[in-house]
Amino acid sequence: MSNKSIAKSASIIGGATLLSRILGFVRMILIARLLGTSRIAEAFFVAFRIPNLIRNLAGEGAANSTVVPVLSGYLHKEKHEFWRLVYVLFTLFLLILGFFVVLGMFFAPLIVRVIAPGFISDPDKLDLTIRLSRIMFPYLILIGISALGMGVLNTLKSFAVSAFGPCIFNLAFIASILVAYNKNGNPTILALGVLIAGVLQLLIQIPVLVRYGFRPKLTELHLKHKGAASIGKLLIPRMIGSGVYLLNVFIDTILASLSWIVGVGGVAAIYYANRLIQFPLGIFSFAISNAALPAMSTHAAAGEIDQLKSILSFSLRSVFLFTIPSAVGLAVLAGPIIRVLFERGEFNAYSTLITSSALLFYSLGIPAYAAVKILTSCFYALKDTKTPVKSAAVALIVNTVFNLILIWHLKIGGLALASSIASFVNAFILYRLLRKKIGKLFSGEILSTIMRIIAASGLMGVFMFFLRSNLTGLSENIALILTIVLSVPSFFIFCLLFGVDEIKSIWRIRKN
Numbered sequence: 056m057s058n059k060s061i062a063k064s065a066s067i068i069g070g071a072t073l074l075s076r077i078l079g080f081v082r083m084i085l086i087a088r089l090l091g092t093s094r095i096a097e098a099f100f101v102a103f104r105i106p107n108l109i110r111n112l113a114g115e116g117a118a119n120s121t122v123v124p125v126l127s128g129y130l131h132k133e134k135h136e137f138w139r140l141v142y143v144l145f146t147l148f149l150l151i152l153g154f155f156v157v158l159g160m161f162f163a164p165l166i167v168r169v170i171a172p173g174f175i176s177d178p179d180k181l182d183l184t185i186r187l188s189r190i191m192f193p194y195l196i197l198i199g200i201s202a203l204g205m206g207v208l209n210t211l212k213s214f215a216v217s218a219f220g221p222c223i224f225n226l227a228f229i230a231s232i233l234v235a236y237n238k239n240g241n242p243t244i245l246a247l248g249v250l251i252a253g254v255l256q257l258l259i260q261i262p263v264l265v266r267y268g269f270r271p272k273l274t275e276l277h278l279k280h281k282g283a284a285s286i287g288k289l290l291i292p293r294m295i296g297s298g299v300y301l302l303n304v305f306i307d308t309i310l311a312s313l314s315w316i317v318g319v320g321g322v323a324a325i326y327y328a329n330r331l332i333q334f335p336l337g338i339f340s341f342a343i344s345n346a347a348l349p350a351m352s353t354h355a356a357a358g359e360i361d362q363l364k365s366i367l368s369f370s371l372r373s374v375f376l377f378t379i380p381s382a383v384g385l386a387v388l389a390g391p392i393i394r395v396l397f398e399r400g401e402f403n404a405y406s407t408l409i410t411s412s413a414l415l416f417y418s419l420g421i422p423a424y425a426a427v428k429i430l431t432s433c434f435y436a437l438k439d440t441k442t443p444v445k446s447a448a449v450a451l452i453v454n455t456v457f458n459l460i461l462i463w464h465l466k467i468g469g470l471a472l473a474s475s476i477a478s479f480v481n482a483f484i485l486y487r488l489l490r491k492k493i494g495k496l497f498s499g500e501i502l503s504t505i506m507r508i509i510a511a512s513g514l515m516g517v518f519m520f521f522l523r524s525n526l527t528g529l530s531e532n533i534a535l536i537l538t539i540v541l542s543v544p545s546f547f548i549f550c551l552l553f554g555v556d557e558i559k560s561i562w563r564i565r566k567n
Contacts, residue, residue: 075218076334078225083330084396085232089240091401092320092409094180099242100326101171101308102187103249106159106195122206124352124438125286130210140282141207142271145200147278152199159192170305171322173312183242190246197253204260207269209349216263218342220256227252291440303451303477307470310458317466320409324467327397328413332421335381340374340425344432351436360493363436367489367496370429372504376557378425379508380546383516384539385418388523391535412468420475423482430485434492442488450481504557511549518545 090096122144129137159166167174167184174181205217231248235241261269311321347370354363385392393411398404431443454477461469490496519542526534 073338075221075225076337078222078229079330080334080396082225082229082232083327085229085236086245087327087397087402087406088400089232089236090242090323091403092323092406093401094177095183095240095242096401097171097312097320097322098174098180098184099187099245100322101167101174101312102184102191102246104304104308104326105163105166105170105188106192106198122203122286123210123348124355124436125282126207126210127349127352128356129282136282138268140280141269143278143280143283144203144286145271147283148199148203149196150278152196156192156195159195160189163188163192170308171312172309173314187242187246190243191249194249194253197250197257201253201257201260204257204264208260208263208267211267212349213263213267214346216260220259223259224252224256227255303447303454303474306451306455306458307474310462310470311467316462317470318409320406321467321470324406324409324413325470327393327410328417328471331392331414332385332417332424335378335385335421336424336428339377339381340428343370343374344428347429348432348436351433355436355438363433364493364496367429367433368501371426371501372557374425374429375422375501375505375508376550376555378422379505380512380515382418382421383512384519384542385421386415387516387519388535388538389415389418391523391531391538395532395535409467412466413471416465416468416471416475418475419472420478423475423478426482427478427485430482430489433489434485437492439492442492443485446481446484446488449484450477453477453480504555507553507555508550511546511553511555514549515542515546518542 086096086099090099126137126140129140163185167181167188171181171184174184201217201220205220208214208217228245228248231245231251234248235244238244307325308322311317311325314321347366351363351366354360354366390407390411393407393414397410398407434440434443454473457473457476458470461473463469465472486496519538522538522541523534526537529537
């Protein structure tokens with residue numbers, strides 16, 4: 056799979072992700088207007104976060120990082136065994152995720168008290184969070200099986216349907232929000248909407264899987280397969296790594312729930328800000344890493360390290376081309392973006408203040424988050440799931456230390472800044488360890504590209520700030536739109552002036 060093929064696959068995933076993120080924006084705008092940063096909003100976001108975090112531990116994260124490399128090997132050698140392994144994986148995923156759901160629903164009161172101790176002083180908010188958690192826990196099964204389906208389809212180089220799955224989820228979720236509007240913002244309707252959306256996201260994959268040959272029979276639904284054992288060996292350290300991430304988010308949520316330090320609405324603020332930075336990350340880093348993983352896995356299995364390094368270099372340079380200017384743009388326009396998108400209904404000026412602070416500091420880490428995603432995918436392609444765990448553990452310590460230092464001075468923004476610092480540390484460690492593992496990684500080529508993109512992005516940021524400061528005679532909505540519309544082409548012009556060759560390469564690929 057060449058760089059050209061990866062770019063084409065990434066464009067499919069990126070297009071679907073762009074649509075999903077736009078729908079996600081609509082979803083967030085509606086939720087913000089309905090709930091703002093109120094106590095109900097915080098209860099819903101904490102309840103929704105719990106199954107999402109566990110799915111990262113045992114579902115979605117495992118699907119690509121451990122399933123795709125092993126399935127790729129069977130696909131090219133033993134097609135019949137490929138499908139037998141798929142059936143075993145679906146059975147195991149269903150049982151494992153079902154076990155987590157039962158435990159989660161039973162221990163929901165304890166989990167909520169641990170992850171949001173600040174809620175204990177508000178019994179009504181605590182009880183609501185527990186109730187919503189129990190309603191949404193079965194979502195873990197739906198999204199986990201859907202993630203496995205995505206892994207199977209990605210192995211088969213079919214990216215479109217699974218990439219559009221989140222669009223279906225967002226549409227169904229938006230519908231539930233609109234129903235909730237007519238029920239005085241009843242959060243139970245939102246929780247049920249999450250379950251319905253998860254069902255629909257899973258169902259759209261089934262016809263495509265069947266077309267490729269997915270026809271499970273009761274006689275083939277076993278629990279043992281040597282491929283499953285291989286995945287299990289990769290999965291255990293991967294789950295430990297996800298557990299580190301899980302602990303990281305738990306710590307952020309615990310501290311954000313302490314309103315006597317960060318102020319009220321902290322949990323909701325970091326949710327909104329985090330979802331906004333997922334926009335560029337989802338479109339670019341998620342798309343490129345998902346498209347590159349099967350190719351890197353194939354080259355790694357064949358011992359073609361030079362080709363693997365070429366794909367890695369191309370992926371890193373491509374993702375930096377889009378995430379560095381995205382980081383600059385979100386940092387410069389954090390306040391106006393939050394006001395225009397969310398400040399209405401229950402989302403007031405105070406909500407804008409704390410959310411824009413979180414967005415500003417989260418945005419600084421966008422390039423590092425993207426680099427971690429690409430570098431980690433390369434380790435997974437090499438069937439090394441232990442090294443990312445060690446790096447993530449160091450990042451966890453860094454994040455915790457800076458959380459405890461910065462929270463007193465920057466409040467909710469301090470939690471976001473600590474996450475960004477930890478992500479840069481994580482990316483640096485992964486890069487250094489990968490160099491030791493497979494040799495030189497075109498360091499000069501990548502560094503040169505990064506410096507040129509930073510220069511172009513810096514000038515774009517200055518131009519953006521100048522526009523935003525001088526478009527005073529217009530409404531804030533129009534001023535923001537004009538600033539973005541005029542600044543984006545300026546970045547590409549500055550890239551051409553600084554000789555960022557990736558602009559021309561990607562344009563040639565898209566043209567062909």
